[in-house]
Amino acid sequence: MSSTFLLDALIFLAAAVIFVPLAKKMGLGSVLGYLIGGIVIGPFFLGFVGQEGKDIMHFAEFGVVMMLFLIGLELEPKTFWRMRKFVLGTGITQMGITTFLCFVALLLAGFSWQASLACGLALSMSSTAIVMQTLREKGLMKTESGKSSFAVLLFQDISVIPILALIPLLAASGAKAASSGHASFMEGLPGWAQTITLLVAVNSVVVVGHFIFVPFLRFIARIRLRELFTASALLIVIATAYLMMLVGLSPALGTFLAGVVLATSEFRHELESDIEPFKGVLLGLFFLTVGASINFTLIVENPLKVMALVGGVMIIKSFVLFATGKFFRLSFDQNMIFTVGLGQVGEFAFVLFAFINQLKIISTESSDIMMGATAITMTMTPLLLLMNERLILPHLGTKEAVGPKEADEISCESHVIIAGFGYFGSTIGRFLRANGFAATILDNDSDRVDLLRRMGFTVFYGDATRLDILKSAGADSARILIVAIDSPETNLDLVEKTRKAFPNLKIMVRAKNNLDAYNLLHTGIEDVYRESIDTSVRFGVDVLVKLGVRRFTATRAGQLFIKYDEASFRQLAQHRHDQEAYLVHIREQIALQEELLDNDRKACPNLHDFAWDMDVAMKKK
């Protein structure tokens, strides 16, 4: 490990840690924080990073690959298939018209038709990284604008592959790409063979995903080593990306497909929370390098050219996007978010411009200006979105927040999470469902999760004591968390963690025995349910009946006993902390039992039923 690596890591991490919270505090969003941080540490301000920033950017682009894997994970094949027409429709409209307009504009600016077409294609790309990150942060992914943005971005990401294949045809004959960085297996194959390779590669991701990844993950999950699972998740992403590079396809597309395939597996949420931190860090790094790569010298030297390019591209893109949104019936607000959000040139343009330059379709200077303009548009997007949100929509847009928000609140109102769906939790879940309340289930038994999914339950697979999984199950907005895991230690751990992390969440918890229940009561939880009490008493009631007691009398005695026992147990719990600690667990249990039995002798749980029994009542008085 060289010291420059450590130094670079230090600079980048420090920039992130300083600028992102600042930007967040000011309401600017994390993406802008990273970009500003990048600009500040870049060669034109503090100069902490210079040329090596470019290399780091190539490394950090892997964050985009991971993001597409995560996007795939959230998209089940069924949903994906249902979206296909929408993706094709919006994607072709946006890319086709944008490319054409950029092509015309560049032709008029004096570029050759080949250069105009190649650059037009590159400029029609938007930034998946910036848009998805920003929309997610703003919670807009489920809205119409989020869905449309996603569709367009998906189409663009997929079309990178044919574009990469098309651009060499535009190169002046002789100027063959100097093996373009990724020497791939596809090159040098005839066209039909390339098509077959592509189909084989895509299908093999699907097949491998189903028949190798899932059983492999099941095997790893059974070993119960969390870091091994994380390593396997990373391995899957990296292996898929590598395979795709090897055959000359987009790694982003490959991992996206792998994500879609794994979306139906029980490991979806576990994978999500394992990859998420890596993706977050790499994407942050990517944004930092974009900020650092903005070539201010170039801007200072050619201010008009750069500004004209930035302005021209963003106007063309926005115009086309707005028209596309209109055509696909987005409301004004949603369309504005869609338009402003996708108005920049994306990270794939960096790759494409470098490629175009290598093929000598445009000069290095033009390519530098294009890349500079790309980075500027990327930086401007979060700012423009902010302006749209604060200045434009409040005045011009309709107030849509009222309707959907209310609906949201209702769905949150009855939102219940059940952690642990063994025989105990599942009875609660069935009871709730029978009464019209669907619960979100958290369980870490993959076989059971499989079954429940097939039965149509919403199930999150993973270790419930991990706060990130609880969060993705909606613990932030849920009303009640039901803790029904089989292990008392896990329950206690979970209760203590969630009480800190989600103070507004009502927690109801299962206790195995009295001692457990005491420990839980001591964390301050009110709703503690000892699992055996009702069953044992019901058992006792039936014994009374078999001994000849009338069923109503026995049942009533059972009900009263549970009531009395609950009260006496809570009373004991209050005084428990006065006593010295018991060293031996079992001794403490015996001591508790003794106290309870002693109480029973003094108390008379059936007291008031004497009112029905006039003889006794009259004697008693």
Place this chain on the structure above:
Amino acid sequence: MKKILILFSHPRFEKSRINRVLLEGIDQIEGVRIHDLYEEYPDFIINADREKEFLEGHQIIVWHFPFYTYSAPALLKQWMDIVLEYGWAHGSKGNALKDKIAFVTLTAGGTRESYAANQHNQFTVREFLRPFEQAANLCQMKYLPPFAVHGTHRLTPQQLAAYSDLYRRLLTKLAAGEFDIASICRCEYLNDWLSNKG
């Protein structure tokens, strides 16, 4: 100043339009306490000691319920059996409720006219309420005529609001002690007493 305890018994409160408006906000009236029996004792295990304490702390007791098959829902009957105990509420030593006031508030689907001899329900509401009247007498309480809402299924929003207002006025007057028992007892319903007084 008198304290009023409303012993509300309704197994399907969430479905009852009239009872929702009758109860809404009345515990804001000074001295009025709503005691929702079906909410407190869903398993019919009534805590008699607690109930006795409540009764001792109030001067006016209201049995408020929907008129199901000519009587109160089961939990209120259970309440009477368990709480109005021999030796406490009645019997030679049972004087705990002496001189308190009791009455029934009921909501019924049938019209007032249908509760009469030779009509659909054959007997008057007051006749049906005899067990409550005599239970009050047994406990040495003063029994007032009932407050009744008839034809509950066909009430318009205006009528609902009017009944809500009437009940509120009744409780306010009773809590303030602005009444003369003899003049009240001349009326068939408490409703009539209020409207006679204008």
